[in-house]
Amino acid sequence: MVTYSGKAIVKGNASGEALVSLKPISFLGGIDPSTGIIKDDASELKGQTVKGRILIYPTGKGSTVGSYVIYGMKKMGTAPAAIIMREADTVTIVGCVLAGIPLVHRVRPDPLQIRNGSRVSVTYDQINVDDQ
Amino acid sequence: MKAYDLALEVLTALSEAKEADGMIKVVNAHVSGISYLNLGDYGLEFLEDLAASGEKVRVPTSSNPCGMDRELWREQGISEDFASKQLRVNSALEKLGVSPTYSCTFPYEGKWSANLRPGDHVAWAESSAVVYGNSVLGIRSNREGGPSALFSGLTGLTPNYGMHLNENRKPTVLIKVEQPIPKGPLEWGLLGKKIGELGELARVPYIDGIGRVATKGELKALSAALATFGPTDMFLARNISPEAPSQPPKVEVVTVDGRELEEESRSALDRAISGGTPRAFFLGCPQYGVEELVYLARLFSEVKKVKGDIFVYTSSHVLSDQAGFRAAESLKEKGVKIFRDTCPVFSPAPAFSGGVMTDSVKSSFYLPQSKRVKATLEPTVVSFMLAIGELEGA
Numbered sequence: 001m002v003t004y005s006g007k008a009i010v011k012g013n014a015s016g017e018a019l020v021s022l023k024p025i026s027f028l029g030g031i032d033p034s035t036g037i038i039k040d041d042a043s044e045l046k047g048q049t050v051k052g053r054i055l056i057y058p059t060g061k062g063s064t065v066g067s068y069v070i071y072g073m074k075k076m077g078t079a080p081a082a083i084i085m086r087e088a089d090t091v092t093i094v095g096c097v098l099a100g101i102p103l104v105h106r107v108r109p110d111p112l113q114i115r116n117g118s119r120v121s122v123t124y125d126q127i128n129v130d131d132q
Numbered sequence: 133m134k135a136y137d138l139a140l141e142v143l144t145a146l147s148e149a150k151e152a153d154g155m156i157k158v159v160n161a162h163v164s165g166i167s168y169l170n171l172g173d174y175g176l177e178f179l180e181d182l183a184a185s186g187e188k189v190r191v192p193t194s195s196n197p198c199g200m201d202r203e204l205w206r207e208q209g210i211s212e213d214f215a216s217k218q219l220r221v222n223s224a225l226e227k228l229g230v231s232p233t234y235s236c237t238f239p240y241e242g243k244w245s246a247n248l249r250p251g252d253h254v255a256w257a258e259s260s261a262v263v264y265g266n267s268v269l270g271i272r273s274n275r276e277g278g279p280s281a282l283f284s285g286l287t288g289l290t291p292n293y294g295m296h297l298n299e300n301r302k303p304t305v306l307i308k309v310e311q312p313i314p315k316g317p318l319e320w321g322l323l324g325k326k327i328g329e330l331g332e333l334a335r336v337p338y339i340d341g342i343g344r345v346a347t348k349g350e351l352k353a354l355s356a357a358l359a360t361f362g363p364t365d366m367f368l369a370r371n372i373s374p375e376a377p378s379q380p381p382k383v384e385v386v387t388v389d390g391r392e393l394e395e396e397s398r399s400a401l402d403r404a405i406s407g408g409t410p411r412a413f414f415l416g417c418p419q420y421g422v423e424e425l426v427y428l429a430r431l432f433s434e435v436k437k438v439k440g441d442i443f444v445y446t447s448s449h450v451l452s453d454q455a456g457f458r459a460a461e462s463l464k465e466k467g468v469k470i471f472r473d474t475c476p477v478f479s480p481a482p483a484f485s486g487g488v489m490t491d492s493v494k495s496s497f498y499l500p501q502s503k504r505v506k507a508t509l510e511p512t513v514v515s516f517m518l519a520i521g522e523l524e525g526a
Contacts (some may be wrong), residue, residue, distance in 0.1 A: 009149050033174055064257070064277025065165040065175055072174025093149050094279045097142045098178070105149065 004114075004127040006084070006107030010096045014082035015121035018114050018129070019053040021045050026062025027069040027095065036078035054120040055080035056111050060089035070095025082122045084111045135187035135228070139283035146280060147291035156253050156292040159271075160192040161285035162239045163230055164257035165278025167199035167478035168218040176217060179224040182282075188229035193285030194238045195230050196258050196278075197419070197445075198222060199479045201471040202234070208471065208481040230285065234473035235447030237352070237419050240264050242449045250374040253296055255284030259359035260352065260418050260494065262295075266366035268351060270374035272296045275365050295365050303338035303368050303381040305330065312390040313345050317353035319393045320346065321493030324354040326388055328362025333384065338368045340380050346372065349424040356418050356494040412484055414476055414499075416445030417492035422456040429459035438467040443482065445475045 023043060025031070030040035036051035060066070070092070073079035079101055083092060088105035096103040102122050111127070114120065119130040147155060168176065199218045200210045210218075226232055233242060239254070239261040248254070250270025256262050257276040265271040274294040276284065284290045294300055307327055314320050327337050337358075346354070351372070358364040368376040415428070425446060432438075444463065450456040451472060460470050476482065477498045487506040490496060500506065 007149075009145050028170065033172075063165065063170055064279060065170045065172075067277065067279045068165075068171060068175035068178045071178050072172075075177070088149050090146065090277050090280060093145055094142050094277065094283075097145045098138070098279075 002129045002131065004107050004109060004111060004129065006104040006111075006125055006127065008102070008104050008125040009088055009093055010101060010103040011124050012082070012100070012102035013121075013123050014054065014102050015119070016052050016054045016081040018116055018118045018120045019045065019048060019050055019055050019080070020112060020114055020116050021055070021057040022112060023057070024059050024061040025055075025057045026060065027066030027091065028063040030062065031069070031073075033069050033073045033078060034076065036073060036080075049078075050080045051078045053080050054082050054084060054122065056084045056114055058086045058112060060085075060092040062091065064091050064094070066091040067095035067098060070101065071098040074099035074101060084120075084122070084127060086111065133181050133185055135182050135185040135286050138182075139286040140289070142280070142283050143287060143289055143291060147293075150291055150293045152291035152293035153297070154292050155289045156296060157288055158191055158255045158284050158290050159248065159252045160194070160239075160244055160254050161189070161281050162194045162196065162254070162256040162258055162261060163225070163278055163282045163285060164196035166195055166221055166225060167197070167474075168214060168221055169199045169478060169480055171221060173217075176221050176224070179221060179228075183224040183227040187286065189285035190288040191285060192244055193230045193282070194233040194235070194242065194244070195225060196234070196236055197474045197478050198234050199474060200481070201473050204471060208479070210479070210481050214480060228282075228286070230282075233448065235419055235449060236261060236475070237421060237447055238449055240269055241421050241447070245269070253290065255281045255290040257281035260356035262365055263355035263359045263367065264352060266295055266301075267355065267368065267373050273365075275359070300336070301366060301375060302336060303377070303383055304335045305333045305337050306380050306383050306385045307337045307339045308385060308387045309339060309341040310387060310389050311341075312394060313342060314350070314390055314393050316397070316491070317349055318397045318491045318493065320350040321353040321357040321491070322393045322396055323388060324357025325361045325493050326393075327367075328358045328360065328364055330362065330386060332363060333386075334358070334362045334364050336366050336368060337364065338376065338381050338383070340370070342369055342372075344371045347423065348421060349427070352418045352421070353492065353494075356492070360494045360497050412441040412443065412482070412486065412488045414443050414445075414484070414488050414490045414492070414495065416443075417475060417477070417490065417495040419472075419475065420444055420446040420450065422450050422453050422459075425450060425456050425459040425463070429462050432463060432466055432468070435466055441482075442468045443476070444468055444470045446470060446472050448472050
């Protein structure tokens with residue numbers, strides 16, 4: 001078990017399987033909101049779903065309308081359980097507040113080294129990763 | 133959903149994340165991201181949920197272009213389905229008290245701008261307006277997103293960081309523009325692109341050698357290009373910017389040769405004339421103001437009829453001005469298509485299937501992205517059309 005800590009922007013608890021994107025994510029156009037499946041051609045995670053996962057990525061990109069997509073995904077049950085970032089961008093912050101999705105950023109050590117599929121639990125600004 | 137409470141919660145989270153110095157009051161707000169093309173059903177539903185609260189904005193809040201001309205959408209070839217969704221977006225916004233300006237230039241050209249004073253804090257979500265406002269009007273705005281600007285409208289507040297603070301409004305680089313001084317929106321747009329591409333260095337460029345000669349249309353083109361290609365939210369220039377120091381600052385110097393801009397613009401014209409030329413022309417990114425519309429009408433004064441497709445985008449506040457209205461009417465008589473409330477980047481129409489020509493450096497970047505069409509730059513639409521015989525002379 002490895003413990004990470006950061007700054008919680010939207011405070012909450014969640015746990016799930018890690019989905020780690022090394023590239024920035026755009027919610028508008030990059031993800032199919034009806035399924036949660038990543039459809040961005042530039043993403044190494046294309047075809048995987050963010051639904052119920054602990055989504056980890058460096059920062060966001062793309063249209064600010066992406067915040068509404070995060071809100072819509074929560075309503076439809078396709079949203080990630082929590083989001084962990086190096087540095088949160090406005091699109092993700094606004095979307096997570098609207099949707100009530102726990103969001104932690106400025107995480108140490110670097111959260112991008114968390115392995116895909118690890119069990120992750122988020123408690124406020126604490127992140128526990130079970131790599132077994 | 134309680135609109136005010138939710139808005140305050142979002143702004144507080146943003147303020148904490150950006151380590152802002154608390155919250156400050158804004159004089160007005162300008163909301164973007166309202167075309168159904170970008171919003172989709174998720175955005176539409178969110179805005180309708182928000183509007184169902186019955187709450188209204190607490191400071192005057194204007195709106196960016198939507199996905200269609202509210203009157204002429206059928207003529208634009210917009211589908212019934214798209215139109216009905218767009219009208220639902222608009223009605224949700226209007227229920228929230230947002231003014232139906234549907235313009236990217238209203239914040240600095242519309243009637244509220246007369247009351248703005250240097251130092252006023254605002255929350256604008258149109259990047260070209262943010263640069264123009266910070267630089268030419270001396271107002272203070274960060275480059276907001278559509279949702280954050282709406283929440284500033286609902287609360288009258290914005291997190292106090294970035295361009296709201298004095299320390300971030302100081303020149304970071306000195307741009308020396310050498311003679312000749314750029315002419316026309318294309319050359320000024322190219323200047324903005326060159327500066328923007330300097331990256332972090334170009335946060336607040338002090339531009340030397342352009343004072344007092346720029347027209348409003350040229351400053352709009354410069355602002356739009358700076359915002360499109362760089363991190364720039366403000367430039368400083370003597371006789372233009374209220375905050376420009378009278379002496380060039382002692383910071384890193386970058387020289388831009390005016391002849392290069394001229395050549396770049398001329399070679400764009402040559403390429404356009406020799407290449408397989410598109411027959412569609414798009415003017416008005418940012419949307420044309422009165423000054424630009426009147427100028428275009430004057431250029432066309434000798435022209436009887438336009439043969440190719442010329443699309444000009446403008447705003448309601450321009451067409452409700454007498455001179456703007458007259459210019460628009462005379463252009464329409466010659467076959468120029470004039471639309472308001474919208475722009476090709478935010479609208480499914482026109483599709484520009486054969487490519488398009490424009491003098492806007494900003495839209496030459498966004499059109500290929502959003503519509504996957506080739507957008508060719510050219511300096512003055514009229515010189516080009518004369519060259520290929522698209523205008524029937526008097």
